[in-house]
């Protein structure tokens with residue numbers, strides 16, 4: 001009887017869910033290579049995986065999901081791969097907007113959107129506008145995102161306010177910085193997941209991840225499913241978050 005009740009999902013403690021989960025979705029290319037497929041096929045499958053994970057986050061009750069989709073460094077990839085990714089993002093936004101609205105998803109893009117193709121920028125602004133009042137799950141997608149660029153952008157905005165007398169240098173604190181980042185609307189992530197076994201941040205949320213629990217899995221992103229997310233959450237729930245203090 002009790003054995004029957006112990007299912008996979010009961011391992012996740014609903015009372016101790018991370019509020020904000022961030023994911024570095026890595027390994028699409030290797031996933032495709034292992035199957036003798038072009039890299040772009042890995043990106044296509046990776047997008048499906050993200051869609052499922054977003055829905056599962058919402059079902060579990062995780063408030064915010066942030067996904068790293070394209071870094072400021074990813075422009076250095078072959079032109080064909082970059083343009084495929086740009087058109088994939090655009091097609092996905094067109095295709096998924098209705099469902100995001102129905103599922104109460106509030107989508108927000110973080111990163112410098114200005115160098116992106118104008119038609120993609122238009123879809124991005126349109127989807128943010130259409131979903132801005134939704135409260136089901138907050139979904140941040142990092143496109144042309146780089147943490148160092150984000151910090152430079154924040155420094156410039158703060159400096160300008162000081163110059164114009166809106167802010168005094170002495171009053172600059174943690175909150176001032178957080179409020180000038182692209183992620184100002186979200187709390188810092190509780191859990192960062194990186195797939196494909198790489199143990200690095202690759203210029204992702206350097207400020208915001210100061211006290212985030214990090215979970216690295218060998219699983220390649222297109223294979224990252226609900227069961228894998230359960231495992232990451234269970235591992236998170238076993239961590240002792242001390243925040244520099246002694247218990």
Ligand code: IPE
Pocket residue numbers: 025026027028029030031069070071074085196
């Ligand atoms: C992550 O997968 C997706 C993006 C960076 C756009 P990769 O494309 O980096 O896959 P690998 O690391 O080459 O396997």
Ligand code: IPE
Pocket residue numbers: 024025026027068069070071074198200202
């Ligand atoms: C990080 O993955 C960026 C995204 C997932 C969008 P990369 O594949 O670009 O990172 P590196 O090159 O392995 O550090």
Ligand code: MG
Pocket residue numbers: 026027028
């Ligand atoms: Mg990679």
